[in-house]
Amino acid sequence: MSTVDLTAKIPNNVDLGQDKRLLRALEQWQPNYLGWWREMGPTDFQGKDCWLRTATSVDAEGWAHFDYVKMPDYRWGIFLADPLPDRRIGFGDAMGEAIWPVVPGEHRNTLRRLIVTQGDTEPASVEQQRMLGHSAPSLYDLRNLFQVNVEEGRHLWAMVYLLHSHFGRDGREEAEELLLRRSGNPDKPRILGAFNEPIDNWLDFFMFTMFTDRDGKYQLLALAESGFDPLSRTCRFMLTEEAHHMFVGESGIERVVERTAELMKLDRNGDARAQGGIDLKALQKFLNLWFALSLDLFGGEVSSNAASYFAAGLKGRAKEETYPDHQALGQTYRLPVPQDGALTEEDVPLRNAMNEVLRDEYVEDCQRGVDRWNKRLEEAGLGDRLRLPSKRFYRHIGIYTEMPFDPEGKLLTREAWEAGRNGWLPTAEDRAFVRTLMQPVREPGKIANWIARPARGIKGLPFEYEYVRLD
């Protein structure tokens, strides 16, 4: 087990103290990061004590320490999972060869691009969520928001460490750029689409942590297979933290569903909205939106980029060892391709369909979450069900881009799509209504009307615990 230096200015398990140049460069970046955090991190709560977990080791059992901390004092550090003995490249043309402890010259630009793209999402999500503290439905939820935020900050550190330690001056410049782009800013937007979308209420937030963070899980699993070992080790540890973020989303929506079902039963007309809750129709629309936006994050269905990442051993499939064949040559993926107003099945070389393979695994994982939500509806004796829309619905990247598919995946005329749109995606009125519900609840043990209490608190503490001290 690697030792963790927690006393250092930048906590780490990578012997940072031994590399003075790297340490100096990161220590120069640190105040810029803190400046960004103060400007773009959660508004107004920076001086409050929050009961947060901080990574203090990479031991699977006891890797985190829980205590009150003010967010700017959070110990953002650099943690890589321990190296695996005799690890070899597990797929592609270099299969079986030794992994790379440093960046091979021929893959330098591609790896830098992948790391920058991954790194860019982390501060972007913090920026998107910065106003939500003002409308948290409970102190428990407020604390979870801040936990997610500080850890996304740590994930930025993880990528910046790789840029500084392996990409020289280019890497340092990219690390600065990561602090300069801004979510939703037309002049200097974040790189990927979903990270420029507004998250202005807690329904967006829970859908984002359910669906968009889950894209993060699958991208990290794919990068954890990388032949570039420092990237693999970084991603493996990030996945440990990521699990909680998806829990926040999945259990958040589950609690909304539970409460909606209660309110529907309370109302004479089964109308949750009339009882100050979020109706299932609105939930379905937000689900449709965030699922589609998150599907885009996997890239095009047919991608020569994806094929070359796989061939070169840079990015594999999630849990590559579970596939029988790691070359993916001479195999095809059957894809419904739009042609002359209809869908035709085409066989695409498997390596070119790697984005789609990863997307399929992701969809299956999302479905498991939706099934759990539907179980709540079933237990409440309701016949309504939530559903994932088709992979073709409302896409902005890939072969289905801006084509009028309905949530069942049927190709419509443009007019029919426009006529259906307000029934499938959140309207300005839906958003305005959801916003009216977003009144903060700040008393320990209390919860907003539109969401159920969680089954348990954090780390054995009760829900009533004062997770954020606001006085």
Ligand code: BYC
């Ligand atoms: N928006 O060959 P294609 C997370 C670009 S989330 C805008 O289809 P490729 C997190 C693409 O760059 C995980 N542009 O795609 C979650 C390319 O540009 P060029 C983040 C897009 O390269 C919540 C062109 O379109 N991690 O961690 O196979 C909170 C054609 O590309 C988009 C990663 O993404 C888009 N959605 O795959 C916090 C992993 N999609 O070359 C954190 C690293 C594609 O024509 N990134 N484009 O200029 C990658 O592996 C790949 O870059 C992608 C795209 C999967 C994103």
